[in-house]
Amino acid sequence: MQIFEILNTSKSVVLAGHSLGGGVASLSALWLLSHIQTTAPSTSVFCITYGSPMLGNEPFSQAILQERWGGNFCHIVAQHDIVPRLPLAPSSPLDVDRLRALFVQLALQLSDENKAELFDKVLACMEARFGPAAGDDHQERGWYWPFGSYMICTDKGAVCLDNGTAIIKLLYLMLAEASANSCMDDHLKYEDYVTKVCLQYLQKRRLLEVSVSESSSESGIALALQSSRISSHQEPVYGTAVNCLATARQLGWRRNLNTAKMAVSLSKINPFRAEIEWYKTYCDRSEAQLGYYDSFKRRGASKRDFKVNMNRLRLGCFWDDLIDKLEKNQLAHDFHKMSKYVNASQFYKLLVEPLEIAEYYRTGMHREKGHYVEHGREKRFKIFDRWWGNRKVGDEESKPRSKYASLTQDSCFWAKVEEARDLIFNVTRKPDPGRRLLLLDKIQRFEQYANGMIERKEVAVDVLAKNSSYNLFREEWRCLKSQLQLLPSQFPDFQDGMVQ
């Protein structure tokens, strides 16, 4: 309750905690972030933890990144502190006692033996996973994994990292330099570390022991490692640390670069999309009165048809590539929230999915795999549905449409038409009465849905073209209904619902 009062009066909220308190702070911050997303999006939340144990696994960290909350968390870790690293080792009841002793600040009473055992165990676990002998794939699901930024403090300065792999490697490398005593003592020395770190940057210090390279990136990394107290004399530790910082930095840059490149590719594929739009206008006006969907479904071998099909495939490739990059985490974390892509993908979906459906039914895939909506829909369209659904809706007023939409607002409309026609076909094959009722009910529901769409003018003109599949459906449905009315005794319930 107190926090709600604070939210009403403050622009920003800072949560902080030491040790287990850090975990509580992180969880509170997460709760607060989820809460204010809808109520007070301009409030900023910042969470600082000191020596807090790791909290969640890799998907947990990924989810935080995707919400763009990574920047709201800063975990400060003293160079040798064992507590943040503890969750990386499986725990035993014995450890719990030791921890309790540690947490009630009785570190001194913990016997040297106990300290050593705990230290050895954690170090061994970390070494097994991140040491020189371990493979490169550290991100097994289920393991604890860092989220947000980590600031690792030493008596020489601090390094700040946001790349999970780099954080965990550095935590390992630095623990390897620790001792059973220092890894306990450090947990209680945060005040000291934090005060010193700030002063250190105000002072002029020269790079000692490190021979200065004239390359900016090399000396940048050398400075960072000097702050982490990993000196160039400690091979191979130094080399590993250099690599891991360099990789982390490149990853961050590549993400930005890819995001920028994507914008360029998007503008390059726009002309293909325009060609399809043009094709739609052409179809809707053609004398065959088939409409966009059916023209494509029944297309011949003309150059125009061929070209549109090529464009359909090209656009599909572009969006698949984009989704692939997104899933591999090679694009900005909040890429799927950028309105530019949300809008472009929605437009693409409305324009091109009817063609995908046409292709599906043209090639008879529904007979092999089942109907499109359930069995044939490409993953990308489902993803775009989600993006569109999650977008921030502004204050735009929604007036009723005065004309038919330029694109049918439900991109699966045609798939539903095909399904309904299939249902009619099934009814005419005279199944048993129970099933028959079920089918008729489904058809009726589709009809209601379609009428609603048309009434609200949410369909494009191609739906109403004289020879479109939709009009075929209506014709077939009318025939069926008149047949059914000849046999009213068999369907008393149904007839009641048929009054129009």
Place this chain on the structure above:
Amino acid sequence: MMGGRLGDSIGVREEVIQKACKLSMKAHEKSPGKPYVHEKNRGPTEAFFAFPGSWAVEDWYSRRPFGEIKVDVSKFPSMKSVGNDEIALVNEAFSRRFEELLSRSSLATEVEKAMSDRKQIVFAGHSSGGPMAILASIWFFEKYIRFNHYQIPPFCLTFGSPLAGNHIFSHALRRENWARYFIHFVMRRDVVPRIMLAPLSNVEQGLQFILEFLNPKSPHYLQYEPTVASNFLLSVMRNALSVASRAACYLKGCTNLLLETVASIVELSPYRPFGIFVFCTGNGKLVVLENPDAVLQLLFFCLQLSPEEENSEFVHGMFKQHLAYESELQESLTMQDVTYLINLVDVPLSADARTNDAAALNDLGLTTRARLCLRAAGELEKQKLENQKKIDSNKDTIKEALKKIQEYKMSCEIRKVGYYDAFKIQKENADFNGNVKRQELTGILDEIVEMIKRYELPDGFEGRKEWIELGTLFRRLVEPLDIANYYRHLMNESTGPYMVKARPKRYRFTQRWLEHAERKPVGFSSETTFWAEVEELRVKPYAQVKDKVLRLEEQVLAWVREGLLGKDVFLDESTFNKWWRTLPFDHRSGSCLAGFISK
């Protein structure tokens, strides 16, 4: 390019600098009634205006935390970014003092007198007199140079001046090509130029003391209090560090998301350096640089103390540096040991290096970390130039595509339809091809706009004539098509009117470019949105929009006469004509456009 003697490279003779410095110090001594010192040289060249400082805290900070306000654009119309339309921020206390000075003193008259004598005008100030000189110079540029009323740009010379404006100052002055007339001398260890990097709450107490210490008229002049002084220094340094390292993260392209959150919680000083900075190392050498990002880094790093310097005596010396400009400059202007840090990308990282710049960097006491920041500032500048090169390489593609659209427009006229209406109907192949060209063009322009939004192009970009012209041509030819597309898809029904909800930045920006370059009021060049006006008016009842219709008709008449709007808008089948004919007869018969539309 810079090199050689300081006077030659910055365009101000050494005697002028010394004179300006002397007058600036003298201005402090003057009676409080006199708001500036004016010295006319008998000779044919310079007229000096030197401004005294003020030693009251409220003349430095108007309020917490940093006391900044938007500049008065009616007086300083150039002090903004053009496309983004971001107005520069200025220190309110300084700006208020200057306003008073301008309205209550004879400054304007005396300046005009000097102009009539064809003098080179020099504005100068020491300490908080510096910002007065800065604002007076900008005022002069805006009032006389911008309108070509006077051909000799003034010089602004400041000595130990506090920062007065935010990053838009630098951006705007560079765009207008005025930045090089602002020359700021800063002693390496002078704290005053850094004060504005700290919020008032952190320095309030110390500032009062320091101002007394520096004020020659105060009973506490030069009375020193070691603890207050060192606490004050520590606060300023701490804040300078925050500002500089935040900026350095940006320069180095750091991608950590933490920066954003911290920025929203910790309010950092908005003030940034601009113009040319001349750092005096204290041993007679001078280091000159123009890159504002690099200057900001130096403002912090030159202040860093090494362990052996952390004693009360040394700190006392630092505070006294603020009063030592005259003697220091006398020495260094004679010595002429000047280093111009031009190629920041290659500054040596090691203190042992033997290149030209190396000695100067050592004299400023720069660590490797500091040098990395200088390099990063250089890299960013280089990157901006490269971005510009890339953008420039698109010019021919744009021209080619615009030619295609021009041809399309003409082909439509032959068909007796305006290209706006043809495009809206989208019937012919040519309409489709026009649409493809439109998309190509908008892609290129949007990329440019994105870069401008993020300040990723050189500051001068929005002032370049060839781009203003190309942007205007693009806007005149393509915006009608964008509007046609918008209303063709009835996006006004789902999104709202084009002008309110949907006008793309590529047109807003290019319109502002032209209006700024031609010194025209906002909205002056809005002929390209004519069709959006028509589309909105035609769905409303006449009685409701009568005034708007009348105004639009007057504008149309003017635009058609100037050739900004083609006569194709009057064709029989055009949306405009069809709508116009539905207006009440009384209106039509009295309309100024009646002659254009066939009965």
